[in-house]
Amino acid sequence: MTAKTRFLCAAMIAVALPSAGRAADPPASIKSILTTCNACHGPKGVSSLAQTPSLAAQPNIFTQYQLVFMREGGRKPGAMAAVVKTLTDDQIRDLGAWYESLPPPPALKTGEGGDEARAMAIIKPRHCDSCHKEDFSGQGETGRLAGQRPDYLIKALEDFRSGERRGRGMGAMMEVSVTLKDDDIQTIATYLAHKP
Numbered sequence: 001m002t003a004k005t006r007f008l009c010a011a012m013i014a015v016a017l018p019s020a021g022r023a024a025d026p027p028a029s030i031k032s033i034l035t036t037c038n039a040c041h042g043p044k045g046v047s048s049l050a051q052t053p054s055l056a057a058q059p060n061i062f063t064q065y066q067l068v069f070m071r072e073g074g075r076k077p078g079a080m081a082a083v084v085k086t087l088t089d090d091q092i093r094d095l096g097a098w099y100e101s102l103p104p105p106p107a108l109k110t111g112e113g114g115d116e117a118r119a120m121a122i123i124k125p126r127h128c129d130s131c132h133k134e135d136f137s138g139q140g141e142t143g144r145l146a147g148q149r150p151d152y153l154i155k156a157l158e159d160f161r162s163g164e165r166r167g168r169g170m171g172a173m174m175e176v177s178v179t180l181k182d183d184d185i186q187t188i189a190t191y192l193a194h195k196p
């Protein structure tokens, strides 16, 4: 092998490796079901449907838990009732990993960016940021809130406040939302939706 061909081989491997290693495609187990999910949640997990959450960059465990809650009845599945019933545990695991691997939804740029000082005066005493993280990217079973659709954030907080959504039933979200006024919910949702 001449120095020149050695160099060419090395260059070809260097080009081939990164694209082979990237999880650009979903695993076979969820490839076909994703066409159904994408119809509502958007092809890259960024939703453009009213009251329908973006799923991109949600923590893996959070997505898995929510799908199990909806399949087992701990959370009302609403529009997802038919499809969530068919999901196997393996598919739920792969869906969790898939959505976590997608780039986060872009922060909302339109409309008022939300009053940060007012939002923080509601958020800080309730320690929202200690569970959802300082940048609201979520962790473990705690969802990402940054860049989420504001109409969905409002619905979720109203559902926790009224007890309509119990989730894991540990009551953390019910406890923090019960003292929120409609106005507070609006302020938080606007602020978080504009957060990158």
Ligand code: HEC
Pocket: 033, 034, 036, 037, 038, 039, 040, 041, 051, 052, 053, 054, 055, 063, 066, 067, 076, 077, 078, 079, 080, 083, 084, 087, 095, 143, 155
């Ligand atoms: C017909 C529309 C529709 C389809 C199809 C659909 N979803 Fe949903 N999904 C929704 C709506 C609406 C919600 C919000 C429910 C609520 O308000 O509690 C939701 C909620 C979720 C949540 C909870 C997210 C969160 O932030 O709490 C996850 C996870 C999810 N869907 C995953 C999926 C997956 C995976 C599929 C495909 C197997 C799927 N969805 C198919 C409409 C849909």
Ligand code: HEC
Pocket: 053, 122, 123, 126, 127, 128, 129, 131, 132, 141, 142, 143, 144, 145, 153, 156, 157, 166, 167, 168, 169, 172, 173, 176, 177, 188
């Ligand atoms: C003790 C930890 C904790 C605190 C404090 C907390 N959260 Fe949560 N939050 C969670 C967990 C866990 C979930 C998932 C709940 C479930 O469905 O089981 C959640 C879910 C949510 C959701 C639904 C996300 C989605 O995509 O469905 C919203 C919105 C939310 N929290 C907003 C807030 C806000 C706003 C505050 C402060 C007022 C707050 N949280 C304080 C732990 C916390």
